[in-house]
Amino acid sequence: MSTGYSLFVIFGTLGSLLAFALILWLNRNVNNPGKTTGHVYDGIEEYDNPMPAWWFWGFMLSIVFALGYLIYYPGLGNFPGLSGWTQIGQLEEQQAEAEALYGPVFAQYRDMPIDELAEHQAAMRMGRRLFLNHCSQCHGTAGTGSRGYPNLTDDHWQWGGEAEQIRTTISEGRQASMPPWLSQLREDGIMQVTEYVLQLAGREVEERIANAGRSQYEQYCAACHGASGTGQVALGAPDLTDDVWLYGGNREAIASVIRDGREGEMPAFERRLGEDRAHILSAYVRSLTH
Ligand code: HEC
Ligand code: HEC
Known part of the structure; x- marks a missing residue:
């Protein structure tokens, strides 16, 4: 907690306790003991009596208790309290x-x-x-x-x-760190390399587009996913030739991973x-x- 905020809490807390004590003390005597206050409601009148002593002293004691508590336990801003108690401890x-x-x-x-x-x-x-x-x-x-x-x-x-x-x-x-490729490959390149990935996975693809994706794959992807696409355990680069997909196996899901990259964290x-x-x-x- 910053010093300023700490002081705010300390003054706020002690100030309110002091204010409570003051209000209690100033109201301990009344003007006309034994008389009514003059308020009448449906024929019911209110006596101007002081608070019962046990109540007054009960309040005062609770204020003293609060002060003791705030000295012993942490509660006043950054002041740790004399006991050394902490939540973490x-x-x-x-x-x-x-x-x-x-x-x-x-x-x-x-x-x-x-x-x-x-x-x-x-x-x-x-x-x-x-x-x-x-x-x-x-x-x-x-x-x-x-x-x-x-x-x-x-x-x-x-x-x-x-x-x-x-x-x-x-x-x-x-x-895991799969880089995003949009800026290098542009939408066209993403589409082509996606087609090639689908071919690696044994899907029916448009030969012509997949062939165009192949050179991009060799240039940008083979280092991690392997020349034949079987992946690399040391980098967490998945096998692209099986039918298991972490982020989905349809064309759009695969293209989205290649376009934006992924950083899965275990x-x-x-x-x-x-x-x-x-x-x-x-x-x-x-x-x-x-
Ligand atoms: C906050 C989510 C989260 C929790 C909790 C979590 N995991 Fe994982 N775990 C992942 C993610 C995400 C991956 C994949 C990381 C990546 O993309 O490479 C993963 C990967 C793994 C893998 C590797 C899978 C593979 O194919 O090699 C194993 C094993 C695993 N978690 C076991 C556990 C176990 C056991 C626990 C409980 C102790 C656990 N995980 C708790 C998110 C979580
Ligand atoms: C720096 C190494 C690296 C390079 C380079 C790389 N990848 Fe990845 N790729 C990864 C890793 C690691 C993951 C797993 C991401 C995760 O678990 O969050 C991944 C995930 C993927 C997935 C999702 C697989 C699934 O199961 O959902 C596809 C598809 C993919 N890569 C294709 C490519 C293509 C295409 C290229 C080249 C344009 C490429 N990657 C380049 C490391 C790489």
């Missing part, structure tokens, strides 16, 4: 408690190789729960994915399907979940295909 403490309780449940599988673990039923029930909590919002509850989010149950892997490759994907995340999970959970999740993802 409390969260970390609770997480440490939970880790001490549940950590060993996950740690028991630490030394089991991923592919062996993928056959272990109890561990895979755990893997399924972890997957539902941390992965299903993007990859779907069954892991079948959707547009832009890969299907994890088929045997097509952008970043590699071996146990260790999957483990790396989950632990460290992946950042987040890194090891720091968030710890090694043991990442290990179990890797086995779970393996179990989805095998």
